[in-house]
Amino acid sequence: MSSIAVELTGITKRFPGVVANADVxxxxxxxxxxxxxxxxxxxxxxLMKILYGMQRPDEGTIKVDGAEVAFHSPADAIKAGIGxxxxxxxxxxxxxxxxxVVLGNEPRAGGRLDFRAARARIKEISDRYGLGVEPNRLVDxxxxxxxxxxxxxxxxxRGARILILDEPTAVLVPQEVDELFxxxxxxxxxxxxxxxxxxxxxxxxSVADEIxxxxxxxxxxxxxxxxxxxxxLAELMVGSALPVPELRESTVTxxxxxxxxxLTVTSADGRTVLxxxxxxxxxxxxxxIAGVEGNGQAELVEALMGIRPLSAxxxxxxxxxxxxxxxxxxxxxxxxxxxxxxxxQGVLLEATLWENRILGHQTKKPNVRGPxxxxxxxxxxxxxxxxxxxxRTPSIDVFAAALSGGNQQKLIVGRExxxxxxxxxxxxxxxxxxxxxxxxxxxxxxxxRAEHLAVLLISADLDELIGMSDRLAVILRGRLVSxxxxxxxxxxxxxxxxxxxxxxxx
Amino acid sequence: xxxxxLRAVLLGLAAPVGALVFAAAVCSVILVVTGHSPADVVxxxxxxxxxxxxTVIAVNNATNYYLAAVxxxxxxxxxxxxIGVDGQYRLAAMLSAALAGASFMDGLPSVLRVALxxxxxxxxxxxxxxxxxxxxxxxxxxxxxxxxxxxxxATALVAFLLNPNRLAVLEGNDIHTPTxxxxxxxxxxxxxGSSTEVHGLILVxxxxxxxxxxxLARTRFGFDLKAxxxxxxxxxxxxxxxxxxxxxxxxxxxxxxxxxxMPELLGGAHSYSLNFPPGIGFIGIAVALLxxxxxxxxxxxxxxxxYLDASSNGLDVAGIPKEIVAIMQGVIVLxxxxxYELVRxxxxxxxxxxxxxxxxxxxxxxVVGS
Numbered sequence: 001m002s003s004i005a006v007e008l009t010g011i012t013k014r015f016p017g018v019v020a021n022a023d024v025x026x027x028x029x030x031x032x033x034x035x036x037x038x039x040x041x042x043x044x045x046x047l048m049k050i051l052y053g054m055q056r057p058d059e060g061t062i063k064v065d066g067a068e069v070a071f072h073s074p075a076d077a078i079k080a081g082i083g084x085x086x087x088x089x090x091x092x093x094x095x096x097x098x099x100x101v102v103l104g105n106e107p108r109a110g111g112r113l114d115f116r117a118a119r120a121r122i123k124e125i126s127d128r129y130g131l132g133v134e135p136n137r138l139v140d141x142x143x144x145x146x147x148x149x150x151x152x153x154x155x156x157x158r159g160a161r162i163l164i165l166d167e168p169t170a171v172l173v174p175q176e177v178d179e180l181f182x183x184x185x186x187x188x189x190x191x192x193x194x195x196x197x198x199x200x201x202x203x204x205x206s207v208a209d210e211i212x213x214x215x216x217x218x219x220x221x222x223x224x225x226x227x228x229x230x231x232x233l234a235e236l237m238v239g240s241a242l243p244v245p246e247l248r249e250s251t252v253t254x255x256x257x258x259x260x261x262x263l264t265v266t267s268a269d270g271r272t273v274l275x276x277x278x279x280x281x282x283x284x285x286x287x288x289i290a291g292v293e294g295n296g297q298a299e300l301v302e303a304l305m306g307i308r309p310l311s312a313x314x315x316x317x318x319x320x321x322x323x324x325x326x327x328x329x330x331x332x333x334x335x336x337x338x339x340x341x342x343x344x345q346g347v348l349l350e351a352t353l354w355e356n357r358i359l360g361h362q363t364k365k366p367n368v369r370g371p372x373x374x375x376x377x378x379x380x381x382x383x384x385x386x387x388x389x390x391x392r393t394p395s396i397d398v399f400a401a402a403l404s405g406g407n408q409q410k411l412i413v414g415r416e417x418x419x420x421x422x423x424x425x426x427x428x429x430x431x432x433x434x435x436x437x438x439x440x441x442x443x444x445x446x447x448x449r450a451e452h453l454a455v456l457l458i459s460a461d462l463d464e465l466i467g468m469s470d471r472l473a474v475i476l477r478g479r480l481v482s483x484x485x486x487x488x489x490x491x492x493x494x495x496x497x498x499x500x501x502x503x504x505x506x
Numbered sequence: 507x508x509x510x511x512l513r514a515v516l517l518g519l520a521a522p523v524g525a526l527v528f529a530a531a532v533c534s535v536i537l538v539v540t541g542h543s544p545a546d547v548v549x550x551x552x553x554x555x556x557x558x559x560x561t562v563i564a565v566n567n568a569t570n571y572y573l574a575a576v577x578x579x580x581x582x583x584x585x586x587x588x589i590g591v592d593g594q595y596r597l598a599a600m601l602s603a604a605l606a607g608a609s610f611m612d613g614l615p616s617v618l619r620v621a622l623x624x625x626x627x628x629x630x631x632x633x634x635x636x637x638x639x640x641x642x643x644x645x646x647x648x649x650x651x652x653x654x655x656x657x658x659x660a661t662a663l664v665a666f667l668l669n670p671n672r673l674a675v676l677e678g679n680d681i682h683t684p685t686x687x688x689x690x691x692x693x694x695x696x697x698x699g700s701s702t703e704v705h706g707l708i709l710v711x712x713x714x715x716x717x718x719x720x721x722l723a724r725t726r727f728g729f730d731l732k733a734x735x736x737x738x739x740x741x742x743x744x745x746x747x748x749x750x751x752x753x754x755x756x757x758x759x760x761x762x763x764x765x766x767x768m769p770e771l772l773g774g775a776h777s778y779s780l781n782f783p784p785g786i787g788f789i790g791i792a793v794a795l796l797x798x799x800x801x802x803x804x805x806x807x808x809x810x811x812x813y814l815d816a817s818s819n820g821l822d823v824a825g826i827p828k829e830i831v832a833i834m835q836g837v838i839v840l841x842x843x844x845x846y847e848l849v850r851x852x853x854x855x856x857x858x859x860x861x862x863x864x865x866x867x868x869x870x871x872x873v874v875g876s
Contacts, residue, residue: 347740
């Protein structure tokens with residue numbers, strides 16, 4: 001059995017008002033690929049930033065090769081032999097591979113840059129690990145996979161023995177993923193240790209020697225890929241919540257509220273992130289979208305909200321084409337939106353609760369009178385939301401940042417349910433909230449459905465999806481690949497449909 | 507929560523007061539090290555306060571600085587850095603001076619002449635800032651870069667136009683735009699004991715301050731502006747078109763910048779010449795920072811700046827290099843930026859604790875990351 005290369009014990013990291021990591025324990029054996037999986041927001045990135053010296057833990061110890069270390073900056077981590085390959089490449093396009101690799105670590109010989117020695121070393125590293133990197137090529141000419149190998153070479157050049165790869169496959173196409181995994185196996189064979197962060201379970205299972213699951217900021221299990229399935233991993237990632245999400249009798253009507261046809265979205269770098277997606281939602285119906293995160297859900301929501309432009313397709317709201325409408329016009333037309341990341345899109349943290357009540361409803365009564373803000377009416381209505389939706393706060397004049405996540409979310413739900421919407425887009429509505437708030441939010445979604453709203457529900461919580469949806473669609477690599485009946489489907493079936501393991505479900 | 511808001515005021519004052527004290531301490535050290543007595547400086551500067559003329563100059567300085575600060579603050583409120591207030595006001599002052607001094611204006615009623623001059627200045631300022639806004643919206647050009655470059659272009663353009671063959675007249679050795687005749691001037695407000703008068707257009711600066719407050723605090727546009735500044739992603743999700751806001755706030759910022767030169771032009775210089783005060787746009791950035799984009803805070807900051815500048819002349823007489831004032835201003839700006847950030851973080855944390863206490867619960871730890 002090999003020795004322990006990295007050991008994290010009792011790591012806890014708090015940010016104002018939130019705990020990003022709580023009592024994290026991980027032991028990574030030298031010469032292995034160790035995967036860290038968890039949902040977005042589970043605390044993986046914070047943990048890696050701690051290990052790479054970008055954040056300092058509030059509690060806990062880090063040991064590298066058995067010796068306790070305290071990193072004050074990435075430079076300390078590099079010195080200890082830890083290198084990080086970021087999800088977003090940090091390369092200068094108009095420099096050569098050689099120049100990029102030596103940047104900030106230039107080899108000198110008598111006051112001059114010694115490119116010859118550097119070139120020889122890059123060649124040597126590239127050959128040893130089978131990276132196939134050409135030092136003289138311009139980075140601008142390289143493909144995504146090649147750029148990633150340059151990034152890996154960059155950290156190896158700086159003497160890293162332990163590599164952190166943050167969501168390395170997010171930007172790659174399947175063939176490139178296979179190549180990357182080939183490289184990783186070679187690195188491992190040469191005795192390097194790799195920490196692989198991902199939420200794509202099939203990839204993790206194929207490349208990792210050990211897998212640690214993080215949920216809500218803490219490590220919940222360390223398993224071997226041989227003894228676990230993608231389904232089981234998904235369950236570990238998502239966890240099981242205490243309140244049971246379920247719908248009562250069907251309220252589905254035959255009025256179509258949202259009609260999406262042929263929706264296609266291309267990302268800035270030219271990849272197709274949503275491919276010919278079509279579906280309808282009727283009044284009084286909840287359509288759940290199941291999928292492993294990063295398969296196009298966020299893009300779907302942003303396209304429907306008018307935040308992200310479409311490459312093709314039409315979106316109709318109550319029979320009216322809203323393709324050309326701005327986000328504000330869509331909101332005015334009755335689209336309510338609970339965003340996936342409430343701190344980024346849902347609230348203004350450093351604004352009061354009543355100002356947050358106005359956010360997204362700047363054109364609607366009671367918040368405004370003509371071009372003017374109606375402070376008194378907005379405040380009164382905020383108080384109504386606080387009372388009706390059980391937002392626990394001493395006052396509506398405090399900053400949103402002062403509330404817990406669950407209470408922020410209840411405020412958002414209350415706000416979005418105001419003003420008689422016809423369609424509710426709920427993206428991970430109960431993520432990161434406590435159990436009480438979760439049950440309350442489910443109740444509000446049920447009530448919205450009973451009041452004949454059409455609801456699009458996106459979630460990573462399979463129980464929530466199965467319990468709260470009238471129909472379920474599975475999204476995989478930007479396509480809706482199958483529909484399931486939530487009355488009969490099990491989380492296991494759904495999990496394998498999500499990972500593409502079994503295409504024929506229910 | 508009255509308690510919280512009272513404390514918010516105190517916390518708000520903590521940063522600028524702390525910065526001033528710190529700056530005074532740094533300057534004292536510099537004075538002592540260079541063999542001057544800080545007490546002499548205090549004597550000289552406070553003595554100058556007693557002279558009515560210094561007071562008038564300080565107030566007139568402050569009027570200019572305040573307008574520039576509001577122009578900068580409009581951009582700051584949505585994280586837009588209009589470094590180009592300087593070029594905007596100089597170009598606006600020059601062109602509107604040429605218009606106001608033109609002979610055909612003589613026949614018009616005084617009110618109309620002044621109004622036309624100011625409207626021209628506002629339009630020129632808005633246009634010049636609008637170029638930067640347009641470039642940012644359509645081509646993604648950083649407004650910091652483009653406004654700095656537009657400053658240089660404005661300087662060259664003013665030099666080109668300020669020529670006897672174009673918009674200027676030569677009088678002795680002095681080149682300036684045609685002098686605005688009395689009907690196009692704005693009378694000053696007399697101040698007893700001083701031959702220099704307070705600029706009449708100080709009232710415009712006050713009106714702009716009130717308008718700035720009203721638009722930001724009470725209108726939908728102001729809300730959108732503030733939301734964009736606090737979180738662009740949240741503003742976008744709420745339906746704000748950030749591009750429209752960028753363009754609108756650049757235009758408004760430039761419009762106010764256009765007014766910066768007006769009190770001096772219509773109340774003092776009566777023509778645009780090479781002696782027209784430069785650099786007010788940059789002072790405006792410092793004043794906006796110190797006043798924290800707040801309409802009243804910036805008024806105090808402008809008065810302080812105006813007073814420091816006006817009293818610095820007396821220092822030379824007392825044998826103390828007046829550059830000490832520039833050092834003081836620099837230290838104030840640097841330390842106030844740091845102090846505001848510290849206070850801001852402290853305030854957010856304090857409120858979280860307060861709310862937790864008021865609810866009688868420890869906050870449920872929430873998970874963030876990625």
